[in-house]
Amino acid sequence: MSDHDPGAYFVTDGQGSHHDLFPGVSIKTTTGTNMLLSVVTFEPDSVVPDHSHPHEQMGMMISGRLQFTVGGVTRTLGPGDTWRIPGGVVHKVVAIDGPAVALDVFHPIREDYR
Amino acid sequence: MSDHDPGAYFVTDGQGSHHDLFPGVSIKTTTGTNMLLSVVTFEPDSVVPDHSHPHEQMGMMISGRLQFTVGGVTRTLGPGDTWRIPGGVVHKVVAIDGPAVALDVFHPIREDYR
Numbered sequence: 001m002s003d004h005d006p007g008a009y010f011v012t013d014g015q016g017s018h019h020d021l022f023p024g025v026s027i028k029t030t031t032g033t034n035m036l037l038s039v040v041t042f043e044p045d046s047v048v049p050d051h052s053h054p055h056e057q058m059g060m061m062i063s064g065r066l067q068f069t070v071g072g073v074t075r076t077l078g079p080g081d082t083w084r085i086p087g088g089v090v091h092k093v094v095a096i097d098g099p100a101v102a103l104d105v106f107h108p109i110r111e112d113y114r
Numbered sequence: 115m116s117d118h119d120p121g122a123y124f125v126t127d128g129q130g131s132h133h134d135l136f137p138g139v140s141i142k143t144t145t146g147t148n149m150l151l152s153v154v155t156f157e158p159d160s161v162v163p164d165h166s167h168p169h170e171q172m173g174m175m176i177s178g179r180l181q182f183t184v185g186g187v188t189r190t191l192g193p194g195d196t197w198r199i200p201g202g203v204v205h206k207v208v209a210i211d212g213p214a215v216a217l218d219v220f221h222p223i224r225e226d227y228r
Contacts, residue, residue: 009184009203013194032172032198035149035221039174039194058146060153060217062176070123080127080153084146089123103174105219107149 017114022048024095027104029113036113038104042066042095050092055106057085064100066093131228136162138209141218143227150227152218156180156209164206169220171199178214180207 016028016039024046030037042064050069060082067076068083070091077083085091093102106113130142130153138160144151156178164183174196181190182197184205191197199205207216220227 009187009197009199010182010189010191011196011198013192013196016196030172030196030198033170033200035170035172035219037172037174037196037198037219039196056147056149058144058149058151058219060151068124073123075124077124078127082125082127082130082144082151082153083123084125084144084151085123086147103217105149105151105172107221 019113022046027113031109031114034108036106036109038106038110038113040102040104042093042100042102044095044098046095048093050090052088052090053106053110054087055108055110056087057083057091057104057106059083059102059104062101062103064095065097066100066102067096068093133227136160141227145223145228148222150220150223152220152224152227154216154218156207156214156216158209158212160209162207164204166202166204167220167224168201169222169224170201171197171205171218171220173197173216173218176215176217178209179211180214180216181210182207 011030020026024043027038071089125144138157141152185203
Protein backbone atom coordinates (compact mmCIF):
# COMPACT_ATOMS: atom_id res chain seq x y z
CA MET A 1 0.00 0.00 0.00
CA SER A 2 1.30 3.48 -0.80
CA ASP A 3 1.07 6.63 1.30
CA HIS A 4 -1.70 7.79 -0.99
CA ASP A 5 -3.79 4.69 -0.48
CA PRO A 6 -6.56 5.76 1.92
CA GLY A 7 -6.39 2.26 3.41
CA ALA A 8 -2.63 2.43 4.09
CA TYR A 9 -1.63 1.86 7.68
CA PHE A 10 1.32 4.28 7.48
CA VAL A 11 1.82 7.81 6.17
CA THR A 12 5.36 9.16 5.83
CA ASP A 13 6.24 12.55 7.39
CA GLY A 14 5.08 15.34 5.09
CA GLN A 15 2.95 13.09 2.86
CA GLY A 16 -0.41 13.90 4.46
CA SER A 17 -3.03 16.15 2.92
CA HIS A 18 -1.90 19.79 3.08
CA HIS A 19 -4.08 22.80 3.94
CA ASP A 20 -3.21 26.46 4.58
CA LEU A 21 -5.60 27.60 7.33
CA PHE A 22 -4.54 31.17 8.20
CA PRO A 23 -1.52 33.35 7.42
CA GLY A 24 1.46 31.38 8.79
CA VAL A 25 -0.66 28.42 9.90
CA SER A 26 -0.73 25.22 7.85
CA ILE A 27 -1.62 21.58 8.50
CA LYS A 28 -0.75 18.13 7.20
CA THR A 29 -3.44 15.60 7.95
CA THR A 30 -3.95 11.85 8.14
CA THR A 31 -7.55 10.66 7.98
CA GLY A 32 -8.59 7.49 9.77
CA THR A 33 -11.96 5.81 10.19
CA ASN A 34 -13.42 8.05 12.91
CA MET A 35 -10.51 10.36 13.76
CA LEU A 36 -8.37 12.84 11.86
CA LEU A 37 -4.77 13.60 12.88
CA SER A 38 -3.42 17.07 12.03
CA VAL A 39 0.19 18.27 12.37
CA VAL A 40 -0.04 22.07 12.66
CA THR A 41 2.89 24.36 11.81
CA PHE A 42 2.82 27.92 13.16
CA GLU A 43 5.10 30.70 11.96
CA PRO A 44 6.08 33.31 14.59
CA ASP A 45 3.14 35.55 15.63
CA SER A 46 0.62 33.56 13.60
CA VAL A 47 -2.91 33.25 14.98
CA VAL A 48 -5.80 30.79 14.84
CA PRO A 49 -8.63 33.18 15.81
CA ASP A 50 -11.54 32.36 18.10
CA HIS A 51 -13.68 29.59 16.67
CA SER A 52 -15.57 26.46 17.68
CA HIS A 53 -16.73 23.25 16.05
CA PRO A 54 -18.86 20.31 17.12
CA HIS A 55 -15.84 17.95 16.94
CA GLU A 56 -13.90 17.07 20.07
CA GLN A 57 -10.25 18.20 19.72
CA MET A 58 -7.27 16.86 21.67
CA GLY A 59 -3.58 17.44 21.05
CA MET A 60 -0.02 17.85 22.22
CA MET A 61 2.75 20.41 21.69
CA ILE A 62 5.62 18.96 19.65
CA SER A 63 8.00 21.95 19.58
CA GLY A 64 7.96 25.64 20.48
CA ARG A 65 5.39 27.41 22.62
CA LEU A 66 1.78 28.43 21.94
CA GLN A 67 -0.68 30.53 23.90
CA PHE A 68 -4.05 28.78 24.01
CA THR A 69 -7.31 30.34 25.11
CA VAL A 70 -10.01 27.68 25.58
CA GLY A 71 -13.41 28.51 27.04
CA GLY A 72 -11.96 31.74 28.42
CA VAL A 73 -8.97 30.01 30.10
CA THR A 74 -5.56 31.19 28.78
CA ARG A 75 -2.38 29.17 29.16
CA THR A 76 1.01 29.03 27.42
CA LEU A 77 1.97 25.46 26.50
CA GLY A 78 5.28 23.84 25.57
CA PRO A 79 6.47 20.41 24.38
CA GLY A 80 4.61 17.50 25.95
CA ASP A 81 1.75 19.61 27.27
CA THR A 82 -1.66 18.37 26.12
CA TRP A 83 -5.14 19.83 25.63
CA ARG A 84 -8.69 18.52 25.44
CA ILE A 85 -11.33 20.78 23.94
CA PRO A 86 -14.88 19.44 24.08
CA GLY A 87 -17.07 20.04 21.03
CA GLY A 88 -18.60 23.52 20.93
CA VAL A 89 -16.05 25.24 23.20
CA VAL A 90 -14.56 28.44 21.70
CA HIS A 91 -10.78 28.41 21.39
CA LYS A 92 -7.90 30.46 19.97
CA VAL A 93 -4.15 29.87 19.54
CA VAL A 94 -1.32 32.43 19.19
CA ALA A 95 2.35 31.70 18.39
CA ILE A 96 3.70 34.21 20.91
CA ASP A 97 7.28 32.93 21.12
CA GLY A 98 8.64 31.96 17.70
CA PRO A 99 7.66 29.06 15.47
CA ALA A 100 5.84 26.03 16.85
CA VAL A 101 4.51 22.62 15.85
CA ALA A 102 1.50 20.96 17.45
CA LEU A 103 -0.39 17.75 16.86
CA ASP A 104 -4.19 17.83 16.94
CA VAL A 105 -6.68 15.02 16.65
CA PHE A 106 -10.38 15.41 15.91
CA HIS A 107 -13.38 13.15 16.44
CA PRO A 108 -15.45 12.82 14.43
CA ILE A 109 -13.42 13.51 11.27
CA ARG A 110 -13.25 17.17 10.22
CA GLU A 111 -14.31 16.77 6.61
CA ASP A 112 -12.78 20.17 5.71
CA TYR A 113 -9.33 18.89 6.81
CA ARG A 114 -9.26 15.64 4.80
CA MET B 115 -8.97 24.15 36.96
CA SER B 116 -5.99 22.00 37.95
CA ASP B 117 -4.24 19.33 35.92
CA HIS B 118 -6.04 16.76 38.04
CA ASP B 119 -9.47 18.14 37.31
CA PRO B 120 -10.98 15.76 34.74
CA GLY B 121 -12.67 18.79 33.21
CA ALA B 122 -9.42 20.77 32.81
CA TYR B 123 -8.65 21.90 29.28
CA PHE B 124 -4.87 21.54 29.75
CA VAL B 125 -2.56 18.88 31.17
CA THR B 126 1.10 19.74 31.81
CA ASP B 127 3.82 17.47 30.40
CA GLY B 128 4.28 14.46 32.67
CA GLN B 129 1.11 15.08 34.69
CA GLY B 130 -1.10 12.57 32.86
CA SER B 131 -2.11 9.19 34.26
CA HIS B 132 0.90 6.83 34.25
CA HIS B 133 0.84 3.12 33.30
CA ASP B 134 3.66 0.61 32.82
CA LEU B 135 2.54 -1.62 29.94
CA PHE B 136 5.46 -3.95 29.21
CA PRO B 137 9.13 -4.06 30.25
CA GLY B 138 10.58 -0.75 29.06
CA VAL B 139 7.25 0.53 27.74
CA SER B 140 5.24 3.10 29.71
CA ILE B 141 2.50 5.62 28.91
CA LYS B 142 1.19 8.92 30.19
CA THR B 143 -2.39 9.52 29.18
CA THR B 144 -4.91 12.34 28.89
CA THR B 145 -8.55 11.29 28.77
CA GLY B 146 -11.07 13.37 26.84
CA THR B 147 -14.76 12.86 26.15
CA ASN B 148 -14.50 10.25 23.37
CA MET B 149 -10.74 10.00 22.78
CA LEU B 150 -7.72 9.10 24.89
CA LEU B 151 -4.27 10.53 24.15
CA SER B 152 -1.25 8.41 25.16
CA VAL B 153 2.41 9.44 25.12
CA VAL B 154 4.38 6.19 24.89
CA THR B 155 8.02 5.93 26.01
CA PHE B 156 10.05 2.97 24.71
CA GLU B 157 13.41 1.92 26.14
CA PRO B 158 15.87 0.37 23.64
CA ASP B 159 14.79 -3.10 22.47
CA SER B 160 11.45 -2.92 24.25
CA VAL B 161 8.46 -4.60 22.61
CA VAL B 162 4.70 -4.21 22.49
CA PRO B 163 3.78 -7.74 21.38
CA ASP B 164 1.07 -8.65 18.86
CA HIS B 165 -2.34 -7.59 20.09
CA SER B 166 -5.59 -6.06 18.86
CA HIS B 167 -8.47 -4.09 20.36
CA PRO B 168 -11.79 -2.84 19.06
CA HIS B 169 -10.65 0.80 19.41
CA GLU B 170 -9.31 2.69 16.40
CA GLN B 171 -5.71 3.80 17.03
CA MET B 172 -3.86 6.62 15.26
CA GLY B 173 -0.55 8.20 16.16
CA MET B 174 2.71 9.89 15.26
CA MET B 175 6.38 9.34 16.04
CA ILE B 176 7.80 12.11 18.25
CA SER B 177 11.42 10.96 18.56
CA GLY B 178 13.53 7.90 17.76
CA ARG B 179 12.56 5.04 15.47
CA LEU B 180 10.12 2.16 15.91
CA GLN B 181 9.42 -0.92 13.82
CA PHE B 182 5.66 -1.36 13.43
CA THR B 183 3.92 -4.45 12.13
CA VAL B 184 0.24 -3.76 11.41
CA GLY B 185 -1.99 -6.33 9.73
CA GLY B 186 1.13 -8.17 8.53
CA VAL B 187 2.74 -5.01 7.03
CA THR B 188 6.12 -4.11 8.61
CA ARG B 189 7.63 -0.62 8.43
CA THR B 190 10.23 1.35 10.40
CA LEU B 191 8.93 4.82 11.31
CA GLY B 192 10.68 8.00 12.44
CA PRO B 193 9.65 11.47 13.63
CA GLY B 194 6.58 12.88 11.87
CA ASP B 195 5.51 9.54 10.39
CA THR B 196 1.93 8.62 11.27
CA TRP B 197 -0.15 5.44 11.53
CA ARG B 198 -3.83 4.53 11.42
CA ILE B 199 -4.83 1.16 12.81
CA PRO B 200 -8.51 0.26 12.38
CA GLY B 201 -10.17 -1.53 15.28
CA GLY B 202 -9.50 -5.26 15.34
CA VAL B 203 -6.27 -5.21 13.30
CA VAL B 204 -3.36 -7.05 14.96
CA HIS B 205 -0.27 -4.89 15.55
CA LYS B 206 3.14 -5.00 17.23
CA VAL B 207 5.87 -2.43 17.90
CA VAL B 208 9.62 -2.95 18.51
CA ALA B 209 12.18 -0.30 19.56
CA ILE B 210 14.86 -1.56 17.20
CA ASP B 211 17.12 1.51 17.23
CA GLY B 212 17.46 3.00 20.71
CA PRO B 213 14.85 4.81 22.80
CA ALA B 214 11.75 6.30 21.22
CA VAL B 215 8.67 8.35 22.03
CA ALA B 216 5.36 8.06 20.19
CA LEU B 217 1.96 9.65 20.57
CA ASP B 218 -1.12 7.44 20.23
CA VAL B 219 -4.77 8.36 20.28
CA PHE B 220 -7.65 5.94 20.74
CA HIS B 221 -11.35 6.15 19.98
CA PRO B 222 -13.39 5.19 21.84
CA ILE B 223 -11.56 5.70 25.14
CA ARG B 224 -9.44 2.75 26.28
CA GLU B 225 -10.79 2.41 29.79
CA ASP B 226 -7.69 0.45 30.88
CA TYR B 227 -5.49 3.45 29.99
CA ARG B 228 -7.39 6.16 31.90
